Amino acid sequence: MTAASPAVGMDGPGTGRRLWAFADRWLLKLFTIGAITYLMVPIVVMIVFSFNDPVGKFNFVWAEFSLDAWASPLNRPGLADALWTSIVVAIVGTFIATILGTLIALALVRYSFRGRNATNLFIFIPMATPEIVLGASLLSIFVATATQEPFKSIIPPGIFYPLGLPTIIIAHVMFNISYVVVTVKARIQGFPRHLEEAAMDLGANEWTTFWKVTFPLIRPGIVAAALLAFSLSIDDFIVTNFTSGLVNTFPVWIWGTIRNNLPPQVHVIGTAIFLIAVGGVAISTWLQSRGGRTVAIRPR
Amino acid sequence: MSLFRSRRAIPYLLMAPGLLWLFLFFVVPNVQMLLFSLSEGTLRTGFTTPPEVWDFENYTGSLTKFSANFSNSIVFGGLATILTFLIGYPLAYAIAFKGGRWKNLLLFLVIAPFFTSFLIRTISWRIILGNDGPFLTVVRDVLGLVPANFSIIGTPLAVVGGLTYQFLPFMVLPLYVSIEKVDRRLIEAAQDLYAGPWRRGGLIAGAISGGLVAIALQVGLGYGSLIGEDAAPAAVLPLGVIGAVAGGLVGGLLISQAFIRVTLPLSLPGVFAASILTFIPAIGDYVNAQLLGSPKTQMVGNVIQGRFLDQNDYPIAAALAFLLMAGILIAIALYAKLLGTEELTGGRA
Secondary structure, eight states, X not given: OOOOOTTTTOOSOSHHHHHHHHIIIIIHHHHHHHHHHHXXXXXXXXXXXXXXXXXXXXXXXXXOBOOHHHHXXXXXXXXXXXXXXXXXXXXXXXXXXXXXXXXXXXXXXXXXXXXXXXXXXXXXXXXHSOHHHHHXXXXXXXXHHHHSTTHHHHSOTTSSSSOOHXXXXXXXXXXXXXXXXXXXXXXXXXXXXXHHHHHXXXXXXXXXXXXXXXHHHHHHHHHHHHHHHHHHXXXXXXXXXXXXXXXXXXXXXXXXXXXXXXXXXXXXXXXXHHHHHHHHHHHHHHHHHHTHHHHHHSOO | OGGGTSGGGHHHHHHHHHHHHHIIIIIHHHHHHXXXXXXXXXXXXXXEOTTTOOOTHHHHHHHHHXXXXXXXXXXHHHHHHHHHXXXXXXXXXXXXXXXXXXXXXXXXXXXXXGGSOXXXXXXXXXXXXXXXXXXXIIIIIISOXXXXXXXXXXXXXXXXXXXXXXXXXXXXXHHHHXXXXXXXXXXXXXXXXXXXXXXXXXXXXXXXXXXXHHHHHHHHHHGGGOSXXXXXXXXXXXXXXXXXXXHHHIIIIIOBHHIIIIIHHHHHHHHXXXXXXHHHHHHHXXXXXXXXXXXXGOOHHHHHHIIIIISOOHHHHHHHHHHHHHHHHHHHHHHXXXXXXXXXXXXXX
């Protein structure tokens, strides 16, 4: 937040000018501070309420400070399983979605082919579809594999229905592919093709060129896409709620438990995830600033 | 290695696995849901699907039966989009143009809410706005601004507030990207060519839009008079006047011609993308209405999830999901026409 450049967009002198300068200097700054505070308040509340010892079953009202929930963060039936499921789903789902999405992004940026624009549009559609429709349609098809022809006779029972870990992972890969494509695409647009040509001129075949030149250059994009996919996956509630059946992920577990109670453990796990995520970002930023020279080649 | 021999096949081979996944788990499911939406029966009895029956009653019937939920979704989703824009545009502008060395930190803070769970964020608002929560304790008990029986949880205000918070980053990030791209030299050129403050135009435009926004907020939030007796329609006019005065002040004093003629038009593609990215999840949400609202504030999403997951009434639920989708597509088409932009995919500028 730098100070005002000399009276942006001002003509004559007078009170207007002074007001403008004041506004330019302070109003926007104050607004920004206010808006950022607004964004932070629920996070602070989450952290504070992880130290609460609530009266009654719901951790909604501050009672007194306690470390009990932090001492036994997983001490709720099903919570540890749900957390574990969330992690497994996020890792497996991110892995698959990152590979599939990166391949599509490479094809879309590196090659011109018939149907490229149509593919771009097709990739965009799942992102423009509300999550509830994604979830509901997946539930429809999974149920249909058990109840409707022709699926019933083609697909052996037990793969898609009853719902469970495989259907959650399928769903997460589905909604993450588009995000991976868009993220990787943004990073490899304006890719320095001459570096590849140079490698080929020096006798490298396409395979070697890809692994020695192309891949290292697009790796930051792939890492960014994987991080995005992981965070979308581990936090997803709506699509998961439709495709999880009796298996719980952490968000689905919260949704189930809040009908009867809300233990402070929810806030403890939430705070822990938040701290790990922030720490991860901090470390990766630090690593990137250390490897500044490779970043410098990264196309804008 | 044979892969590279027929070069023209390479892009298709690269895309095949991902596109197949999307075909099997995005296209086919939607076709199946379309079939369910025209079917009869429940999970227990089994479904009779087209071509045996074509039950269009699922659509017409649920449109009338759940019209209140549809209007809730449109009003709450629309209001939340307007509010996120009012908060998000100045914030994105500040980060892009005045961020300086704080830029990365500010962007990080904007996305920081994503590092906690969506549900926990909503629960936090329930704590903050609850009857014994910090907000009402200050406003009601300490300042005495509202009557003792005033509550926020369970009202449209709480739901809209929750939606506004949840999707604010969706608004800020695309706006930031497009404002950041605006060529500063164009703004300097405008100033050299005597672009000054936007006095008269800003006063009028600001007053009109401020008044309209204030009235829309008041009507939307008092909608169904769920806030209580205080939300009588009489409050619409004074609030409209307050909004108009505020808008006029902002427009007349703070906004420059360079902003109106250069920065804003150049950032319109971002405005378009950002408001769609906010509106779509907001209108389809059911978590905020469930955790912050009351039975009267239920949105279409609540009905869809209840019908699918609790009652197993797939035909009606599927029809509702398609009606929601159709509503969104119509809204996007109208909006695209209004803004006159074809930058739907935000691709090549």
